[in-house]
Amino acid sequence: MSATHRNQILVLDFGSQYTQLIARRIRELGFFSFVMSGNVSLDQIKAFNPSAVILSGGPDSVYEEGAIRFCDGFLAYQEEKKFPLLGICYGLQLIVQCFGGEVKKARTREYGRMSIVPNGDSEFFSWNKTQAPFEVWMSHGDETIRLPEGFKVGARSAVGGISEIENRDRRIYAVQFHPEVTHTEFSAGIFNHFLTDIAKLTSDWNMSNFIEKTVPAIQQIVGEKNHVVCALSGGVDSTVAATLVHQAIGARLHCVFVDTGLMRFEEGNRVMKMFTEQLKLPVTRINAQARFLEKLKDISDPETKRKIIGTEFISIFDEQADEIELKLGEHPKFLVQGTLYPDVIESGGLHNKTIKSHHNVGGLPKNMRFELLEPLRDLFKDEVREMGVKLGIPSEFIARHPFPGPGLAIRVIGEITEERLSILRQADEIFIEMIREADLYDKIWQAFAAFLPIRSVGVQGDSRTHDYVIALRAVTSVDGMTADWYHFESKFLARVSARICNEVKGVSRVVYDISSKPPATIEWE
Helix, strand or coil, rough: CEEEECEEEEEEEEECCCCHHHHHHHHHCCCCEEEEEEECCCCHHHHHHHCCCECCCCCCHHHHHHHCCCCCCCHHHHHCCCCCCCEHHHHHHHHHCCCCCCEEEEEEEEEEEEEEEEEECCCCCCCCCCCCCCCEEEEEEEEEECCCCCCCCEEEEEEEEEEEECCCCCCCEECCCCCCCCCCHHHHHHHHHHHHCCCCCCCCCCHHHHHHHHHHHHHHHHHCCCCCEECCCCHHHHHHHHHHHHHHHHHEEEEEEEECCCCCCCHHHHHHHHHHCCCCCEEEEEEEEHHHHHHHCCCCCCHHHHHHHHHHHHHHHHHHHHHHHHCCCCCCCECCCCCHHHHHHHHCCCCCCCCCCCCCCCCCCCCCCCCEECEEEECCCCHEEEEEHHHCCCCCCCCCCCCCCCCCCCCCCECCCHHHHHHHHHHHHHHHHHHHHHHCCCCCEEEEEEEEEEEEEECCCCEEEEEEEEEEEEECCCCCCCCCCCCCCHHHHHHHHHHEEEEHHCCCEEEEEECCCCCCCCCCC
């Protein structure tokens, strides 16, 4: 669900790996940004009513058959409304081609950090008073060899390639580099100049305004009498969603906390105490450990796990809704979930291929008796945390690392058993406890242990062992869309390994995952 904002920036996605970074950079400047597929219909663009449009990069070549193009009527609509248009990489090449210029395969591919030299009369680079060269991030194999009529070059690369073009009369600008990537100098300043100086827009995006607009939007959607069930997982996202909806509709919210048996060490008891004693949320706890483990018995495929868990969650919510109906005389109409923007993207929410189905997006059955209410669906993780603080959720809870909806089911690699879950809980608790003791918890985006279904030869107490392997994972990130592995000191990892091997029966080896996202994802499954 999206509330309307005074200034809305539309990002049209042509398949770039950096598209979400564009949206993030814009939001960090205080403007609401939203991503749509590059081939979205003109009616959808008009309904969004953008104040400016940014075109992402992409893997295609504009001269190839099947490459994504503008929807019919888009450029005429831009000319009519005169909203500023900024093309990035593929976006530049698409503009060149559509206006009659020419793009061909580059003789020399420009990739990585490169210097560009702005022209003195470029409006797009007018913030660069000295006209000094600066470094940008390049990633393209095509080049513009002939400009369309009405466009001029605003900058060139150090090797002479066209790096920026502009048509001031049409309010169209385009760059051949990636300003959204942190490797580009003045990244934030470039976007800020485009939005505030060229587009003449004023920022109005922040979490206080979002809450102020979303609460009445929830009230309007739900109506004055309908009741709502909330899937309360115990994580930050669903807790913030529940608190926001509770503020909007009060006692008509019925939170259901399903203890799946796939939670971390003592997780169920800890979160229930906070729900009831601190947040005063109306929560029913369902102990469904045996039920979930039976459904997951002998299942190893991660996608199948996610879909089973999603289906079982909905079955339990249906049952709870039936009980509420017996008491109230009507079936609750809505189901609240803490779905975030990255969940939608990774589950194939745009034209992207599915990376993995999130149980609350791609894993839901089609015959649900609920309408979904997802008030956080347009937000990134850091925005949700900021909102949670403003809603009065304890800061120590808000700062907790993300925990996946399917829980330990996707951290036990392969088949799930009680023994494996027990081993994993103990190892994970030791890892997180030691991270806190070292005062590293808040420096890390997410840390956890994963159970590997392989046995490794070891020696303990002068005897040969043949026990399991635990993998440790810790990453730094801003929003979970990209991540880098955390560089622990080797002595710290050695202490963690020693404790796990000594204290957790069934473990003889500990390894540390040093993969970044991409190419890996943060979770193992």
